[in-house]
Amino acid sequence: MKPIRAVRRRAAGLFLALALVSTAAGCGDDSSSDSAGGPEKVTFGYIADYSGAVALAVARKQGLWKKAGVTPELKVFTNGPLQVQALGTGDLDFGYLGPGALWLPASGRASIVSVNMLGLADRVIARPGSGIDGPADLKGKKVAVAEGTSGDMILNLALAEAGLKPDDITKVAMDASTVVTAFSSGQVDAAATWYPLIDTMKKKVPDLKEISRTEDYYPKLTFPNVFVTQPKLATSDPALVKKVTGVLKAAGDWIAAHPEESESVTADFLKLPAGQLKGSTKYVRILPSDELTKLTRDGTVDGWFDELAATFHRMGKLPDPGKARDYYLGDLYTAARKADRS
Numbered sequence: 001m002k003p004i005r006a007v008r009r010r011a012a013g014l015f016l017a018l019a020l021v022s023t024a025a026g027c028g029d030d031s032s033s034d035s036a037g038g039p040e041k042v043t044f045g046y047i048a049d050y051s052g053a054v055a056l057a058v059a060r061k062q063g064l065w066k067k068a069g070v071t072p073e074l075k076v077f078t079n080g081p082l083q084v085q086a087l088g089t090g091d092l093d094f095g096y097l098g099p100g101a102l103w104l105p106a107s108g109r110a111s112i113v114s115v116n117m118l119g120l121a122d123r124v125i126a127r128p129g130s131g132i133d134g135p136a137d138l139k140g141k142k143v144a145v146a147e148g149t150s151g152d153m154i155l156n157l158a159l160a161e162a163g164l165k166p167d168d169i170t171k172v173a174m175d176a177s178t179v180v181t182a183f184s185s186g187q188v189d190a191a192a193t194w195y196p197l198i199d200t201m202k203k204k205v206p207d208l209k210e211i212s213r214t215e216d217y218y219p220k221l222t223f224p225n226v227f228v229t230q231p232k233l234a235t236s237d238p239a240l241v242k243k244v245t246g247v248l249k250a251a252g253d254w255i256a257a258h259p260e261e262s263e264s265v266t267a268d269f270l271k272l273p274a275g276q277l278k279g280s281t282k283y284v285r286i287l288p289s290d291e292l293t294k295l296t297r298d299g300t301v302d303g304w305f306d307e308l309a310a311t312f313h314r315m316g317k318l319p320d321p322g323k324a325r326d327y328y329l330g331d332l333y334t335a336a337r338k339a340d341r342s
Contacts, residue, residue, distance in 0.1 A: 039071040040240055045083040045095035048076050048270050050280035051225050052096050054262050055116060055251040057269030059339075062254060064247045068339040070240075084110050087230045094244055099223035100149045103312040105327045106305065107320075110228040112328045113241060114248045115292055115301060117255075119223040121194040121283035122154040124212035127205060130189040135162035135212055141189040143169050146176040148317075150223050153308075155192035156315050157221070158212035166315075183208075195283050219300065221307040222285075234329055241329070245336035249289040253338065256286045289338060296330040 046053050056074060059065055065072055075092065077083050080101030086092035087110055097104065099119055105112050124143075126132035132141060135158040145152050159166060172188055176197060183191040184204040190211065191201075201208060214223055227248055234241050255262045259281040267277045287295070295301050302324035309321035 039066070039069050040243070041071045041073065042093040042240070042244060043073045043075060043091070044244075045075050045077050045086060045092050047079065047096055047098070050263065050266050050277050051098070051117060051119070051284060053270055054255055054266045054280075055227070055248055057266040058251040058254050058262060059247050060269065061265050062251070062340070064250050064339040067250075068243045068247050070243050070247065080104065084228070087228065090230070092230075093233060094227060094229050096225065097228055098150065098225045099308070100153065102224075102226065102305065102308050103318045105226075105228060106309040106312065106318055106322055106324075108231070108322065108327065110327070111231045111234045112226045112305070113229050113234070113245050114227045114252075114333055115224045115287065116226055116248075116252070117224070118218075118285040118287065119150060119194075119225060119283065120214045120285055121196075122150045122192075122214045122223060123194065123198060123210050124155055124158045124190060124192045125183070125198060125201070126190040126209045126211050127183065127186065127188075128207040128209065132190055132209065132211060135159065136164070138162065138190060138211070139164055139168045141169055142172055142187075143190045143192060144172045144174055144179045144182045144188040145192040146179055147173045149176065151176070151179070151192040151194055152315065153223065153311055154212055154214060156311055157217060158192075160311075160314065161212070196279075220303065221311075222304055223308075224304060231327075234332065238332060242332060242336040243339070245333055246339040249333075249336060250338040250340040252286065252292075253288050253340075256288045259286065293334050296334055301330060302328060 044056065046056050077095070080095070080097035081104065083092060083095030083097065084101070084104045087095060094113070095110070096116065097110070104110055124135070124138070130141065131137060138159065143155065145155050156166070159168065172182065174182060176193065179191050179193050180197055180200055182188050184201050229241055263277040263280050264274055267274055292301070305324035305328055309318060309324070312318035313321045
């Protein structure tokens, strides 16, 4: 009988040990692994430039995904609309959009989980001798612009500020690199574009004038780039979306505290020469998560998206601009716990 009692004692001890392990596992939080015992997997899209990749570069470098209990599969894209298309087909869980693509969330095709950073690079510029000293002087002038970009957006804002309509100017649509050539060679009177392209133009037209700047409209309106998710994922698995948002919050805080280092981290992530992205933070505003939380709670961020939706409506890209509260997951953002917190 002794061997039988010994077996029973060992079995009881094993059962108790398993119960204790189970109880400990049940005390986890948003940064714990999923019910299968391993990290939760997500697919995440990005664009291979500083703004489009820096948060993911920092998240990898700082080990933020592991802290959140998430394993990302990163996929590179050339633009935002392709990522929204992939969200719609279920091939992507999260993605990155620049300001020129923000009409897509406003149309209900994606949900914004976080603002990444604010772009400050866009300008309407004029050639010396063109007679253009302010937005009102654009009337009747020939203006080069890459349609559907943030350059197109700031041109629209400048015209609206002056009480002008798009048909009050001669709008010459071309790709961004051709805008540089057309402006530099004097084929147009003005252009709506952004830095660092304007630096190239200044080499040939050093006396160009900046007629309208992104900062002119801040804080009422700004040009944010953002992270988005599938609307149905935000509804069906908010806990996972919070985990990913926590990673983005922690990454954003690190970037805000180490802007120059973030340029080299991103260059390494993109396998670029170490100094190739130097100066990338010159024309962006990086908001720490505490500040972005405050601006979310007081309605400022909703206001940015609502104003942009109105701009897209004037541009003819958004027939029925919705309200930001329907596609910016502000409550989820403020509730998400940063991945670097213990």
